[in-house]
Amino acid sequence: MFHLSRVVILGNSSYNIQKIAKSLGLSVTTVSRVISNQTEKYRISAKTAKIVRDFIAIHQIEPNEIARQLRMKSTKTIGLIVPDIANPFFSEIARSIENEARNNGYFVILGDSNDDQKLEEELVSLMQKRRVDGLIIAPVGKDSKTFEQLVSRNFPLVFVDRYFEELDGSYVSSSNYEGAVKATKFLIGNGHRKIACLQGLHGTSTNSNRVNGYLETLESEGLISDRNLVKGDSYSESDGYLNALILLKEFPQITAVLCLSNLIALGALRAIKELGKKVPEDISLITFDDQPYFQFFQSPLTTVAQQMTSIGTSAFQILLDHIVSGEGFSKQKLLLDMPLIERESVRIIGE
Amino acid sequence: MFHLSRVVILGNSSYNIQKIAKSLGLSVTTVSRVISNQTEKYRISAKTAKIVRDFIAIHQIEPNEIARQLRMKSTKTIGLIVPDIANPFFSEIARSIENEARNNGYFVILGDSNDDQKLEEELVSLMQKRRVDGLIIAPVGKDSKTFEQLVSRNFPLVFVDRYFEELDGSYVSSSNYEGAVKATKFLIGNGHRKIACLQGLHGTSTNSNRVNGYLETLESEGLISDRNLVKGDSYSESDGYLNALILLKEFPQITAVLCLSNLIALGALRAIKELGKKVPEDISLITFDDQPYFQFFQSPLTTVAQQMTSIGTSAFQILLDHIVSGEGFSKQKLLLDMPLIERESVRIIGE
DNA sequence: TTAGTTTGAACAAACGTTTGTGCAATGCTT
């Protein structure tokens, strides 16, 4: 027999629990129960358990998780769909979700919708096929129809960043209205009267809330709120650039601009530079979404920050809660505080 | 009968192809073959195919992908493990990989190793259990032992960014040596003689290549290469900060510093600022890993750029090649060009 | 009409787990 049993097999050489069972003269059942630590419940002797465990350790066997998923009807996987994983705002959220997920035994499969509604819908469908246990989505945000069925089926789902008023789904976002109020008041407090706003995607919750906060603050502070000073229709750098250009040419009296995203701010900065103007000497600027590197800018940016890490961990916790409690879960809507971080991009205008 | 068949069932109400078959009075086999577009091969009539397809469309059925994966022994999923998904360098790579993967019918599951070797190893193991078809890993990088078995088993695997000389695995990275040479020559060409280097994790391929490029260029250009001017042991912001502080205090004669990562540069900048010095007036700076926002810095940073998108797409293509060609695959080692992007963080020193 | 061919679909095994239940063998009690 040449001691065949002593041949060393490296790595995961397609061993499965059936082969383990055969090699050890045990039943598949027993092996399975040892692996899943059910030895107590099913009275597997300590001796047998050790034999199995040693064998697995020596041969470095990784039991087939797919089969387990099929049998258990649970994949221990969640889907994460974001509009742009390369945007530090979303990648920071992704990081905290991944961390939280892993610490709770879940995997996350990543989908980048590229801010495209169609693609987003496709990703949702694909992830359903994959039988993810739940979804965390930073939706593109204009249209809730993709998610209606998911929500009405009570499928575990949490929106982050943007959400839908008309949909009774869980979400975690920031108190965007209050954030905008804070920023606008700060500008007014520093003497600014002609304040423009570079907005993001029209019709998204995030955007509406911020724009409303901005407009209503202007009015409550006794200034005129001029819709013409609100421009833009995307959270992107290019949109920020283009509209900053238009805005500053059209209304030279503008002394401050409120940017509704980090990318928009980058675009605005590019436009301002190109026009030969300076921040904050010529134009003051406040933006949403704080980034660590903002402090190193020519003029370190004053920002309204989102608590990305908290958004991520809360979102996962809510999702997990939904997954485990199933039908009995009641939707959670969470709005996190937005601290104003003062740096040097806002000039004080004397009266 | 109350026309029960007309009850509208919304969404994926746990329909599977068995129930479809039963509802339609067909066999599971037939339904499966329609779904997988094998109607030609198995001669399913167009009429039958249409009936099945219509039924699926109406009821919005998503066939169970898990069962398919089990049967097919292929998950159409790859694992992506990076040290820090919140680092724009890695998130950009992640984006291009996700894109490329989706366009080829693959999903990517995300793992953040948090620059921790232990965690990285665990992630690899977990992903093996999940039966990913392949792995793309930006390894922490000090120790190749985690991957030895994977490579010797010829498991589809591509390293990005960092890799291991001693391991015959595929990788996609940048020509780090040449990049460092370019940067160092640029500094010397601008009159700098005392050039320090803030390095990343010691013992990683990326770091060694860059440090060697730096040191050897100093010598080839007739300057003294001083090992004491090379400090640091991590690609992180905090490491950059700490070592910049030490370095600048210890050697006040330094006129330029070469940072081996974007995060290190951020840390160095913080230290320089704290010491009351200015870039480039007091200290010139070049860093690896270009970021779009570098142009807006107090002193727009001159950088040695990596082609993140190309790294990602190439890595996936190589991986796919390995997956489909199986045993017959021959390893690919790819080093992408690193363009030097000149901005304003390097001062010209007169002789 | 008969034999041969083509068409359209079904049977059943397999992928690798988990788990309710059954059943010897052993231990304990009196």
Next chain:
DNA sequence: AAGCATTGCACAAACGTTTGTTCAAACTAA
């Protein structure tokens, strides 16, 4: 020594697909 409780493990079905093969019905040709 007999009866009962406990211990330790195995049987077999189920999860939802895919696919080689079989087979009846319909068509074709002579």
